[in-house]
Amino acid sequence: MLALVYARRAEERVVDVDGPAADEKRSRQARRLAVTGITLASIYTFVLLVWSSWSGFVDVANTFFSWENISSSFPLVLEGFKLNIAVFIVAEFCVLIWALVIVVMRQLPGRAAAPLRWLAIIYVDVFRGLPAIVTIYLVVFGLPLTDLPIISDIENVNFVVWGIQIDQLFILGVIALTLVYGAYVAEVYRSGIESVHWSQSAAARGLGLSEGQTLRHVVMPQAVRRVIPPLMNDFIGLQKDTALLNVAGVLEGFNVARIYAGNNFNLSSVMGLGICFLVITIPMTRLTDYLVKRDQNRMQANS
Known part of the structure; x- marks a missing residue:
């Protein structure tokens, strides 16, 4: 109703002058006052809803935003969140190296390397298709049952670094997240490699570089620079998925x-923990947007 009233007043206040300019002015004033009326009506409706259900809002605030519970639990939550950060940092380093190994296997030329290429493809398809929580569960609870020598050695690991407990669960959690995100990051690497124009490789081969030297000195440096923004997106997801380690205890x-x-x-x-994650992920998101924008500006400048 307020929108209609403001629109009606707009028509009445416009000077009745013939011509396209007067019609355009009349239309602009009507739209402006109609938007004002709709905005005021929305604010009034919102205030009315808040006023009528104030007790419900108080209950919601006490359940999710109780300052007493947030402040009393925060030291414990922060201590646990330090473990999330430690797992994220170690897993990120491992993912970068492991994904590079996978993408190099997938790019190997020749028939002799076909089994390695197929192995890399199968790995990527499997671990991109499995839910991360399933992989974590299988690795953390399944590998210790295999009695593999290396897993038996991990059972004896137990030390503290900067207040972080490094034990079997920590290492197996890092392995699980590395397997999951290694598949995603390998595809990011591959897209970066394939984005490098074929003439770059041809010129390097023409200068006498081998296939491996071309990949190492010519293709990979260009590919890595191009995939930094999508890599940041994957690392944001990795930081959040460290919370899935709760399934392993x-x-x-x-x-x-x-x-x-x-x-x-x-x-x-739990809301306090969510705030801790946001403090980490939001700056990473903004950095990713900045890197994407910078790359777009660079490509526009070069074109």
Whole structure:
């Protein structure tokens, strides 16, 4: 109703002058006041809803944003979140190296390397298709049952670095996340390699470089620069997926927050953990947007 009233007043206030200019002015004023009316009506409706259901909002605030529970649980949650950050940093380093190995296997030429190429393709298809939580569960609980020598050695690992407990669960969690994100990052690498024009490789081969030297000194340096923005997107996902380690019983941030919430029948501790993740992921997202924009500007300048 307010929108119609403002639109009607707009028509009445416009000077009745013939011609296209007057019609355009009349139309602009009508649209402006109609938008103002709709905005005021929306604000009024929102205030009315808040006022009529204030008790419900108070209950929601107490359940999710209780300052008392957030402040009392935050030291414990932050201690667990440090483990999330440690897993993320170690897994990120491992993913970069492992994905590079996979993409090099997939790019190997010749019939002799065909089994390696197929092995790389199967690995990428399998671990991109499996849910991350399934992979984590199979690795953390399945590998210790195999009695492999290297897994038996991992069982004896137990030390502390900068307040972070490094043990079997930590290492197996890193392995699981590396397997999952190695498949995604390998495809990112491959797209970067294929984006390098074939003439670059041809020129390098013409200068006497071997296939491996061409890939190492010519193709890969250009490809890595081009895939930094999509790599950042994958690492944002990796940081968030460290919370999935709770399925293995790792006392990372989410597990600590969940236990506190269960003991106190309040989810504010989980909201506190969410804020911790946002403090990490939002700057990474903004950095990714900046890198994408910078690459677009660079390509426009070169074209």
